[in-house]
Amino acid sequence: MNPVQKIYRLLLFVIAITIGWTILPFFAPLIIMLILSFLFTTIFLQAVDYIEGYTKSRALGVIIILSLSITLSILFIGSFFSNLGLQIKTFTSKIQKDNFAIDLENLSEKIKDFLPEFFSNWVPESDKIILIAKNFMINIFQNVLALLGSAGSLVFISFMILIFTIILLIEYHDFKRSLVKFIPNRYLEIGLRTIYNIEQQISKYLRGQILAASSVAILSIIGLFILNEIGANITLIVFIGVIAGLANLIPMVGPFIGMIPAILIAIMNNIENEPALTHYLFNIIPSPFYIFDIILMFIIVQQIDNNFITPLVIGESVGLHPMVVMIVLLIGGTLIGPLGMLFAIPAAGVLKVLLSEIIFISKNSHLL
């Protein structure tokens, strides 16, 4: 290839990237919907294949698996929101009491006495606390309203993802065959191997993540149950556990997200509880509302997950260096936010497979 041709190719490449980058925001929601549908397809594919083997009907397999998953999700979400409603009702009745402002003032004084001296200046004055609490409540209401406002588009997006998933699950093997038709004869076998390796990589990663998330959820529930036994008074422990498990799907940041609902509920439940306010972790570290107990419990769960469960169930499935994992997460997070972080690792895994196959092809091109 002569230098002019090289420059033309480079120029074309840059133009293509620029156009792609410009139109990406318009197609981003559709792409995310398709990626999510593909991920759901990968999760359910084996189960659908298994049922098809026995019922001889793929559509029946898809109906059974999807209706089961949707029913369970609706039951879980419905029960979560009704319990959360009760929780908020109790909390609101607590803060609506006339003496709530006085309680809050006492609380700030108690925390001041309780903390080491150099910390006490950090605690705001009681009137400021009331203002902060009010703003906090207003923020919560605003967020709930915003959530309800976006519920319409959420329903539409979920419906579209469901439709895409049904189509992909029913037609998965035919889609794959159609894709294979585009591979030139020379690269047919290597292409099939690449597709298979990518499928394996994604499904292995997803299965591992689901297992790890389930184990984090179960361990968190056990941990919260133990904390309740020592008087932490945390309600909705099953839901907190499940949220912690789901949050765990986002590497590195997830575990911290998982702690937040537990801490919030502990504060909500123990706001007028004297023993909880003056609680000490191991009788040494001041831990008002059992906050540090909860943090410690989640750290222990994380350590069990990172050192025993994840290596066992995910193992070397993606095989990326921790440094690469962090960089990839940062890139994913910067490009499309939390969803980007969720997809970053499997996407990097797919790129790794593609790269190794390209290297293999370039080394063995004389054999193809």
Place this chain on the structure above:
Amino acid sequence: MEALYKNFFRNKNNSDPILKALEKVPIFENLSNNELKNIAQLTHEREYKSSEYVFKKHAPAEGMYVILEGNVEIKDPESGKIFAKLHSGDFFGELALLDEEPRSATAICNSPSRLIGFFRTDLLTLIKRYPELGNKILLNLSRVLGERLREANKKLTKPK
């Protein structure tokens, strides 16, 4: 009406050339019409020009081919020795369904050809989707390999 008639009262004999070709392959022997259709849904029909390689010696091997139309030559590129000249209905490369060893010979088309590819990934999918059918194919494949082993043993033990 004709389509409806065909759907409900279709002839049991296969008119689809792919099904016809598949039922002649020993590893797909004794399979029902529906089972053959399930296999056909996973296979890949490919067209090759004359003198086009199907695969080269030492290339990574992924599966077998059945010739629908045309002629394929199996040969050693280094010595030029021709192992087999295959025609429509013949099959080759079936060992690759089981092991991941590279190809031991080169396959090249002598005329414009139409082949059906059935690969290891398809067999794995078939085992997952239809375990009973997968088992039948594996059993047939073992029988073919057993026969080959017996023949090889006979050749080795034959007094010179």
